[in-house]
Amino acid sequence: MINRSLFEDTKTAFTLKSDSELDRAYFLFKMISSAPLVRIGTVATNFALKAHLPVEKLIRATVFDHFCGGVNEDDCLPVIDRLYTEGVSSVLDYSVEGKAEENQFDNALEKILKIIHFCDDREAMPIVVFKPTGFGRFLLYQKKTEGVALTEEEEAEWQRVVNRFDKVCKLAKEKDVEVLIDGEESWMQDAADDLVEEMMFRYNKDVTIVYNTLQLYRWDRLDYLKSLHERAKSKGFKIGMKIVRGAYMEKERERALEKGYDSPICENKKATDDNFDGALNYILQNLKDISVFIGTHNELSCYLAMELMKTHHISKEDNNVWFGQLYGMSDHISFNLAAEGYNVAKYIPFGPVKDVMPYLIRRAEENTSVAGQTSRELSLLKSERRRRKL
Numbered sequence: 001m002i003n004r005s006l007f008e009d010t011k012t013a014f015t016l017k018s019d020s021e022l023d024r025a026y027f028l029f030k031m032i033s034s035a036p037l038v039r040i041g042t043v044a045t046n047f048a049l050k051a052h053l054p055v056e057k058l059i060r061a062t063v064f065d066h067f068c069g070g071v072n073e074d075d076c077l078p079v080i081d082r083l084y085t086e087g088v089s090s091v092l093d094y095s096v097e098g099k100a101e102e103n104q105f106d107n108a109l110e111k112i113l114k115i116i117h118f119c120d121d122r123e124a125m126p127i128v129v130f131k132p133t134g135f136g137r138f139l140l141y142q143k144k145t146e147g148v149a150l151t152e153e154e155e156a157e158w159q160r161v162v163n164r165f166d167k168v169c170k171l172a173k174e175k176d177v178e179v180l181i182d183g184e185e186s187w188m189q190d191a192a193d194d195l196v197e198e199m200m201f202r203y204n205k206d207v208t209i210v211y212n213t214l215q216l217y218r219w220d221r222l223d224y225l226k227s228l229h230e231r232a233k234s235k236g237f238k239i240g241m242k243i244v245r246g247a248y249m250e251k252e253r254e255r256a257l258e259k260g261y262d263s264p265i266c267e268n269k270k271a272t273d274d275n276f277d278g279a280l281n282y283i284l285q286n287l288k289d290i291s292v293f294i295g296t297h298n299e300l301s302c303y304l305a306m307e308l309m310k311t312h313h314i315s316k317e318d319n320n321v322w323f324g325q326l327y328g329m330s331d332h333i334s335f336n337l338a339a340e341g342y343n344v345a346k347y348i349p350f351g352p353v354k355d356v357m358p359y360l361i362r363r364a365e366e367n368t369s370v371a372g373q374t375s376r377e378l379s380l381l382k383s384e385r386r387r388r389k390l
């Protein structure tokens, strides 16, 4: 039996937080637990940044420093080193989103290549991550996903996207760094999936370097995984898969309704949870072919993964199984799993303050809408403050 009260250990969870950091975290989660406050804060912050009002300092001292490692990769180093003292690895996440120009895609490429070099001599950084739309236009992925013929110019543009993926995966293979590729909106995802599969075919021959993302709020994903598994076996490559529930649920449902097609999202939370557990089960039964990065803040999913690992005699430090949480969230999961000897990594977002605002706003909104999670964070922070006072 695994210890099902593991995540109640707040001493281990917050071991790196000073009393004042603990207070700041409590204050922050208290603020973002209020939906109206988040709405007002979002509008006011966007306005202030556009109007060049001097709010950066305030943002940095509050949400930014809690959820991000810094404005550049060097800034993140102290955070990375600190986490690693407790056995938690880091995945630097260049969180600049919504760009659409070639030079911006090239900049993002240079950034990731630099991070891979950065990882080269740092044990604390075994993994990198990027978003497909960080390397190419959303509408280009969408056109390919919809099967619309590309113009000659677009074909050349797509080839540049392929080359960017290839450069990252090739260097990662050389340096033995794993690459996670994020999952995005369903109406552009097929093109990304095909491209990532091609990268797995090229670079996952004997060990897993390239990981795609399976968003299990989509009801079709388990079948997709099974068919990918068949192709991988017949062509002789390994699968890397980050499994998550998915971050774009409202957007997905709204679009399906507006355009009149069946929603790609599971009909309710329970169906998503069952789908997630199903994927976890399938992967852990097939670990010789599929490596997994379990990206979740859901405690039951983590306990289930621990239990299944035990059932299938998978050792805690097996490099084919990683747990991942976002920096600034669910430390009770990350630090307790790491203390037990599991492989754990935090996604550490970084970038200029105004560029990471969409990421920060998503975190704030997510914590508002997933009310249960915020109250869980608050109650854990409260217990730890109480424990320290005693």
Ligand SMILES: Cc1cc2nc3c(=O)[nH]c(=O)nc-3n(C[C@H](O)[C@H](O)[C@H](O)COP(=O)(O)OP(=O)(O)OC[C@H]3O[C@@H](n4cnc5c(N)ncnc54)[C@H](O)[C@@H]3O)c2cc1C
Pocket: 181, 182, 183, 184, 213, 215, 217, 244, 245, 246, 247, 248, 249, 265, 266, 267, 268, 269, 270, 272, 294, 295, 296, 297, 298, 324, 325, 326, 347, 370, 373
């Ligand atoms: C390390 C890491 C990497 C990530 N990478 C990605 C990524 O590449 N792409 C991406 O999209 N997301 C990504 N995410 C975000 C992830 O999808 C969200 O954190 C996740 O949705 C929150 O779910 P949870 O597993 O933590 O658990 P929970 O809090 O238990 O689940 C909440 C999720 O369940 C689903 N859900 C909620 N209500 C319903 C409903 N009524 N019907 C159906 N489903 C419902 C939604 O997906 C919702 O977000 C990542 C998260 C982590 C921690």
